[in-house]
Amino acid sequence: MTDTQWPTLPLPSDADQAGPETDSTQYTLLVEETTGSGESMRWLGSRATGKTWMDRTEARREAELFARSFAPRHPMSEQSRAVYRISPDHYLTVVEGATKTFSFRTTVAEPLR
Secondary structure, rough: OOOHHOOOOOOHHHHOOOOOOOOOOOOEEEEEEEOOHHHOOOEEEOOOOOOOEEOOOHHHHHHHHHHHHHHOOOOOOOEEEEEEEEEEEEEEEEHHHHHHEEEEEEEOOOOOO
């Protein structure tokens, strides 16, 4: 089977994501990154900040700023950075260090209660 035969799902667009929101909807930022060292390295997700936003558009702006400015633990000596918008709520940042390349993801999320 070639790549063109695999079914794909459409990526969400801003219009798809702009549905009705209640006054109580809050958004937060999550970051997923490599933590630990040596054999104990693992991928871990956590809240990027303690802040929440009532407006999804504002949370998306903050997610982009976070993707551009967050200093992950790995690599310790950043040489360059590339930020990619995967969807309106997701960014992938690739950080090249002196000896290795690492990445982290930033996501706008609605905490469910």
